[in-house]
Amino acid sequence: MNAPDHPDTVRAAEAAPPPPPRRRGLSDRALAWVFIAPVIALLLAINIFPLLWNIWLSFTNYRANRPGMDVRGMGTGNYERLLGQDDVWESLQHTAHFVTWSLFFQVVIGFALAWLINKQFRGSGLWTTLIVLPMMLSPAVVGTFWTYLYQPQVGIFNAIVGFFTGSTHFSMIADRDLAPWAIVLVDTWMWTPFVMLICLAGLRSVPQDLYEAAEIDGASPLRQFVTITLPMVLPFLMLAVLFRGIENFKMFDMVVELTSGGPGSVTELANIFLKREAFEKWRTGYAAALAVILFVTVFGFANIYVKAWNTVKQR
Amino acid sequence: MKRLMTAACALAMGLGVSAAEAQEGELTLCWAAWDPANALQELGKDFTQKTGIEMNYEFVPWTSFADRFLNELNSQGKLCDLMIGDSQWLGLGAEFGHYVQLNDFFEQEGISMDDFLPAGVYNYATWPKGSENYWALPAMGDAVGYVYRKDWFAMPEIREAFQAEYGRELAPPETWDELLETAKFFQGREIDGQTRYGIALYTERGSEGITMGVTNALYAWDVEYDNPDQPYEMEGYFNSEAAVEALEAYKELYECCTPPGHSDAYMVDNLDAYKSGQTAMQMNFFAFFPGIAKDEAVGGEVSGFFVNPSAKTEASVLGGQGISVVSYSDNKDDALEYIKWFAQPDVQQRWWDLGGYSVHKAVLEDPGFVDSQPFAGQFLEAMSNVRDFWQEPTYAELLQSMQRHMHDYIVADQGTAQEALDATIEDWDFTFESVGKK
Numbered sequence: 001m002n003a004p005d006h007p008d009t010v011r012a013a014e015a016a017p018p019p020p021p022r023r024r025g026l027s028d029r030a031l032a033w034v035f036i037a038p039v040i041a042l043l044l045a046i047n048i049f050p051l052l053w054n055i056w057l058s059f060t061n062y063r064a065n066r067p068g069m070d071v072r073g074m075g076t077g078n079y080e081r082l083l084g085q086d087d088v089w090e091s092l093q094h095t096a097h098f099v100t101w102s103l104f105f106q107v108v109i110g111f112a113l114a115w116l117i118n119k120q121f122r123g124s125g126l127w128t129t130l131i132v133l134p135m136m137l138s139p140a141v142v143g144t145f146w147t148y149l150y151q152p153q154v155g156i157f158n159a160i161v162g163f164f165t166g167s168t169h170f171s172m173i174a175d176r177d178l179a180p181w182a183i184v185l186v187d188t189w190m191w192t193p194f195v196m197l198i199c200l201a202g203l204r205s206v207p208q209d210l211y212e213a214a215e216i217d218g219a220s221p222l223r224q225f226v227t228i229t230l231p232m233v234l235p236f237l238m239l240a241v242l243f244r245g246i247e248n249f250k251m252f253d254m255v256v257e258l259t260s261g262g263p264g265s266v267t268e269l270a271n272i273f274l275k276r277e278a279f280e281k282w283r284t285g286y287a288a289a290l291a292v293i294l295f296v297t298v299f300g301f302a303n304i305y306v307k308a309w310n311t312v313k314q315r
Numbered sequence: 316m317k318r319l320m321t322a323a324c325a326l327a328m329g330l331g332v333s334a335a336e337a338q339e340g341e342l343t344l345c346w347a348a349w350d351p352a353n354a355l356q357e358l359g360k361d362f363t364q365k366t367g368i369e370m371n372y373e374f375v376p377w378t379s380f381a382d383r384f385l386n387e388l389n390s391q392g393k394l395c396d397l398m399i400g401d402s403q404w405l406g407l408g409a410e411f412g413h414y415v416q417l418n419d420f421f422e423q424e425g426i427s428m429d430d431f432l433p434a435g436v437y438n439y440a441t442w443p444k445g446s447e448n449y450w451a452l453p454a455m456g457d458a459v460g461y462v463y464r465k466d467w468f469a470m471p472e473i474r475e476a477f478q479a480e481y482g483r484e485l486a487p488p489e490t491w492d493e494l495l496e497t498a499k500f501f502q503g504r505e506i507d508g509q510t511r512y513g514i515a516l517y518t519e520r521g522s523e524g525i526t527m528g529v530t531n532a533l534y535a536w537d538v539e540y541d542n543p544d545q546p547y548e549m550e551g552y553f554n555s556e557a558a559v560e561a562l563e564a565y566k567e568l569y570e571c572c573t574p575p576g577h578s579d580a581y582m583v584d585n586l587d588a589y590k591s592g593q594t595a596m597q598m599n600f601f602a603f604f605p606g607i608a609k610d611e612a613v614g615g616e617v618s619g620f621f622v623n624p625s626a627k628t629e630a631s632v633l634g635g636q637g638i639s640v641v642s643y644s645d646n647k648d649d650a651l652e653y654i655k656w657f658a659q660p661d662v663q664q665r666w667w668d669l670g671g672y673s674v675h676k677a678v679l680e681d682p683g684f685v686d687s688q689p690f691a692g693q694f695l696e697a698m699s700n701v702r703d704f705w706q707e708p709t710y711a712e713l714l715q716s717m718q719r720h721m722h723d724y725i726v727a728d729q730g731t732a733q734e735a736l737d738a739t740i741e742d743w744d745f746t747f748e749s750v751g752k753k
Contacts, residue, residue: 170575174579241652
């Protein structure tokens, strides 16, 4: 141990750099918090707090139309009733039917259209513009517009079907078996262009030299499609499916305009059912429980899907 | 700069004062957007002229009427000073404090409920039903009735064909069997080179349409919602044999005799179907009949009117509303002034003359009343035996359950009438249990 006045200690002290001058004002860390804090506060206020509030409500008998009512805890009562109610399961089935089939048609037709447009034929730009027009409209407007097309006596759609089938009383949205397909058809018409655009981006990102190399190796067009095109476009396609899947799970406005959930309740999707429980029947706590179930479902599916998507991207 | 700020503040304060002044002596009346609302707007000019109080109107289409104004009441909004709300809202308005109780005011101003038709007072003003607690003044009497193509019914070849098919004269139906026969007769028939259909019925799913339609049959079959001696006991009443028969009759009428695609139709859709010459008959509220009587295409001698046909009894579905003062209003005194003015017999007479439906005895008992309009007699007949849906505070919940099960059975063809009624009772039981009424 050296004494404080030992020459080695003095030299070391002289060699060490002087401590940085203490800056006045906020540190970088504090400054970062100042900038982030409003965003975090906003996020807490408009996302996290309502979510927690909704979860709390789901365990109560609260009704928003009864000022001053005695709010009682229900335990898991709302959840138990929900899961034991046929109406809820039916609305979830209707939603699953709508999401599955609209996604299927949008992916198949969207990919096929992107494949055609990617050929860059004469007028392909104009076709692209025309095809993407429906997705620029409001879903409520599309719903109203299609109710006229589906109108049995003057609707063009029904006239065309009637011409081929000879039926004079054909009505897509009044028929229990056809109405679910009527909403799938409208959603497909509206959102296939979105899938097409994403697929088109994917197709155009595939390096051309891969195809040239494949041709030199004598690969057939089908082989090129399976081994080059599909794997390269798959991450894009999966992204489109994720976006459309979440959007279709949330579907409300277009279907309300088209069928109001009818005939009967064959097109009553989960969100329409939820709206009726929450804002027509005013069973707020009960509806909050359903909202939690829907949230967990979408969140769960989306998480699993994103993991799968990351795996595909990394291949 | 300081001077500029001062001037700006003064200007702002001045504008604030003028805005506040402008709001004084103004009332906002909330109602549905339909023909009688236009008549009320016209009538309101007399009130403004007499009192200097300006009238503003917030009229909302029927399809969003309940959503819009129940939200307004539930959120204790100040938009409406006066509300012409559905009869079914009375329980809710009274129990949740949305409406001002009018007993003291009526007594103070000498407004007697004995001056109004008893059915109107019972349905449009009292809660609990039959009590002497008044939450509204009967404002717009209404019931569901029917319109038919008088000109088609008068055609010799049509009459002959009907006689040959059914062995009786073609006339406005008086029973549900006759209604069914008449509708079947016109379904798909060529008249003046066009295909016509039987009848435009209420089938709407979103708000209250199919319930209002189906109850025409249920009431005609004398169906009760619950045991009169044991309130909220519905088993054996709402799902009785008679109720099953009534529901099956309505479904048969829907399936055989409505125009194609008439699966989500309410007031306006029925008007459109009838006015465009698609159907021989339409079910609709009397409130639309002045408009039909004056219509260029179907008015005058072209149309006739009849009341809900009977099956086991004579009964009609209640429409119409009372006018209430909203308890959250800042202009309650002016609103009460309007009620006082509106209750006067001469104002009620003018209300009827303009196309509104008074239920004041001074108007209805006038010797000239029955001949005052082509449908006035039927209106009186219908109003004498009207029945209403639940007027409970939970009416919206009860209504939505019925809407779903009736539409499932009648339009979507799912299950049986008995199952639809049983399922409705099951939902209603849950509702009544959850609010402690069972």
